[in-house]
Amino acid sequence: xxxxxxxxxxxxxxxxxxxxxxxxxxxxxxxxxxxxxxxxxxxxxxxxxxxxxxxxxxxxxxxxxxxxxxxxxxxxxxxxxxxxxxxxxxxxxxxxxxxxxxxxxxxxxxxxxxxxxxxxxxxxxxxxxxxxxxxxxxxxxxxxxxxxxxxxxxxxxxxxxxxxxxxxxxxxxxxxxxxxxxxxxxxxxxxxxxxxxxxxxxxxxxxxxxxxxxxxxxxxxxxxxxxxxxxxxxxxxxxxxxxxxxxxxxxxxxxxxxxxxxxxxxxxxxxxxxxxxxxxxxxxxxxxxxxxxxxxxxxxxxxxxxxxxxxxxxxxxxxxxxxxxxxxxxxxxxxxxxxxxxxxxxxxxxxxxxxxxxxxxxxxxxxxxxxxxxxxxxxxxx
Numbered sequence: 315x316x317x318x319x320x321x322x323x324x325x326x327x328x329x330x331x332x333x334x335x336x337x338x339x340x341x342x343x344x345x346x347x348x349x350x351x352x353x354x355x356x357x358x359x360x361x362x363x364x365x366x367x368x369x370x371x372x373x374x375x376x377x378x379x380x381x382x383x384x385x386x387x388x389x390x391x392x393x394x395x396x397x398x399x400x401x402x403x404x405x406x407x408x409x410x411x412x413x414x415x416x417x418x419x420x421x422x423x424x425x426x427x428x429x430x431x432x433x434x435x436x437x438x439x440x441x442x443x444x445x446x447x448x449x450x451x452x453x454x455x456x457x458x459x460x461x462x463x464x465x466x467x468x469x470x471x472x473x474x475x476x477x478x479x480x481x482x483x484x485x486x487x488x489x490x491x492x493x494x495x496x497x498x499x500x501x502x503x504x505x506x507x508x509x510x511x512x513x514x515x516x517x518x519x520x521x522x523x524x525x526x527x528x529x530x531x532x533x534x535x536x537x538x539x540x541x542x543x544x545x546x547x548x549x550x551x552x553x554x555x556x557x558x559x560x561x562x563x564x565x566x567x568x569x570x571x572x573x574x575x576x577x578x579x580x581x582x583x584x585x586x587x588x589x590x591x592x593x594x595x596x597x598x599x600x601x602x603x604x605x606x607x608x609x610x611x612x613x614x615x616x617x618x619x620x621x622x623x624x625x626x627x628x629x630x631x632x633x634x635x636x637x638x639x640x641x642x643x644x645x646x647x648x649x650x651x652x653x654x655x656x657x658x659x660x661x662x663x664x665x666x667x668x669x670x671x672x673x674x675x676x677x678x679x680x681x682x683x684x685x686x687x688x689x690x691x692x693x694x695x696x
Contacts, residue, residue, distance in 0.1 A: 323376030324458070325419065330377070334418040342415045354407040354678040355417070356685075356692035361399050361669050363428035364435050365391045366469045369462060370423035374406065374416065383412045394431075394473040402692055403428075405677070417674050425672035426459070426664055427466040433662040434470030437644040438480040441657065446471065447501055448486035449636065450660030457490070463663055464491030470662070471495075484656075503533035503565045503634060503658070510538065515545040516552050523553065532556055533563040533634050533656075542566060542574040542615075543622045550628045563632035563656065566619060570610040570638070574618065582607035582614035586650060589617045593650035605646035611637045613650035620653045634658060640665065 325332070331339050345351075371387055378385045385408040391397050403424070406413065438446060448467045454460040464486050471482035485501035486492060492500050504518060512518035519534045532553065536545045546564040556562040568574045573582070586594050586606060593606055593613065606613045616635055623631050636658035639647075643661075647654065664670045677685045677692050685692055 323373045323380065327377060327380040330415055330419065334415050338415040338417055342411060345411045345414060350409055350411045351680050352407065353410045353413060353676050353680075354405050354694075355413065355674045356402045356677045356694075357404050357406065357421070357424060357672060357674045358400055358402050358692060359397075359425060359428060359672050361429070362432065363397050363403075364431035364466075364470050364473055365389075365393060365395045365397050365403060366427040366431040366466050367393060367404060367424060368469075369427060369465060370420045371404075373423055374420055377416060378408070378412070381412050383409050385413065394469050394476070396432075396473075397428075400691060403672075405694065406674075407678075410679075421672040421674055423462065425670040426667075427462045427469075428672070429664040429670045430463050430466035430662055431470035431473070433641050433664065434467045434483065435474050436641045437639070437657075437659070437662055438471055438474030438482045439478045440641070440645045440648040441654070442474070442478050442480035444654050445481045445656045446483040447634075447656055447658045448483055448495075448660070448662075449502075449658045450663050451486070451488045451491075453660045453663060460488065461491050464488075464494045467662060468494035503563075504535050506535060506538050506567075509535060515539065515541075516548050519549050519552065531561055531563055531632070533565050533632075535565045535567060537566065537568040537574070540572070540575060542568060543576055543619065546619065546623065546631075547626050547628070550623070550626070550631055557628045557631050560630035560632065563634045564619065564623075565634040565636060565658070566611045566615060567636045567658075568610050568615065570608070573609050574611075574615045576622070577614060577618055579607060581618075582612060585614040585617050585621070589621075590650040590652070601642065602646045602649075605643045606650055611635050611639075613647050613652040616647070616652040616654050617650070632656060 374385055385406055388405040390402050390404055397403060450463050451460045454463055467483050474480040475482045485495045485497050487502055488500040509515055509518040512521055523532055534549045536542045550557040553562055619633055632655040634656040635654045639657050639659040640661040675685055675689050675692055683693050
């Protein structure tokens with residue numbers, strides 16, 4: 315997960331006052347007037363997370379260097395560790411004058427990443443035999459968030475590999491953050507726009523094959539014309555050598571407004587009764603039933619595609635699934651033991667932004683423990 319090399323902190327020292335809460339800027343001015351002290355901040359979150367501190371720590375160290383000071387950062391957990399709600403994530407000690415105006419920005423770099431890493435971790439643990447591809451970049455609010463989310467996916471993935479032997483995330487969609495996954499370039503399949511341009515699914519596949527003949531895996535999107543099974547088989551017959559060698563995949567991205575070719579509600583129940591009867595015989599919520607037998611890319615859809623490919627003589631062709639693969643959907647797909655090889659997802663991004671709020675409180679002034687009433691749990695334990 316090594317990065318592309320040291321970069322100047324962003325935002326830089328000259329921009330901090332523009333991006334931080336105004337009361338921190340005013341507090342810094344007051345401390346400069348009345349005298350500095352050494353303080354210790356405790357950082358925590360109100361929900362369980364996977365600890366993902368690197369971007370915040372690197373930024374703090376960069377600012378400390380620029381301000382010719384030093385911060386002592388005590389990480390209470392290793393990167394990728396599960397941390398419970400309210401547990402201190404880390405303690406940051408140093409000059410009050412130099413720390414007080416940094417809180418807004420380092421909290422922005424901690425909270426969202428920790429929650430996204432937790433989501434990525436649960437998805438990989440629930441589906442340990444599936445590879446994941448991070449396709450979140452288009453859903454991010456700018457480049458800084460895109461980097462944060464790629465880093466988070468890589469940390470959550472590494473933790474799932476460690477704890478559950480999961481395949482985890484094998485890459486992401488952009489070159490800029492591919493290094494977090496040990497790659498030089500992003501990974502991808504094909505957009506719907508290319509199929510519209512080509513005029514047929516097979517022709518789009520031919521264009522990619524001719525343009526990138528050495529790609530290890532040719533993945534073809536098959537829902538554009540609503541002929542998922544027919545187009546998948548047609549493409550496999552067009553490239554039989556790739557199909558036989560396991561170097562071809564078909565991507566299911568059917569939207570939630572319809573069933574894939576060959577399925578309706580009754581047929582979906584029949585498919586799961588045949589392949590994963592236990593998945594539909596227990597109590598299921600409405601969302602779970604939708605993920606199992608509903609429209610779009612359901613567990614039944616994945617089983618239907620696998621059966622169609624196998625029957626036609628293409629057992630090594632991989633199934634790539636996308637479209638709304640949240641942690642909850644991954645858990646349901648796992649219940650059905652759906653034979654998915656790769657999941658393309660941007661849905662590990664935090665769904666409720668209020669869950670991403672990290673909080674920082676001073677717990678000591680010049681070495682004397684002191685914190686506001688109600689936050690005593692943050693004090694260092696001796």
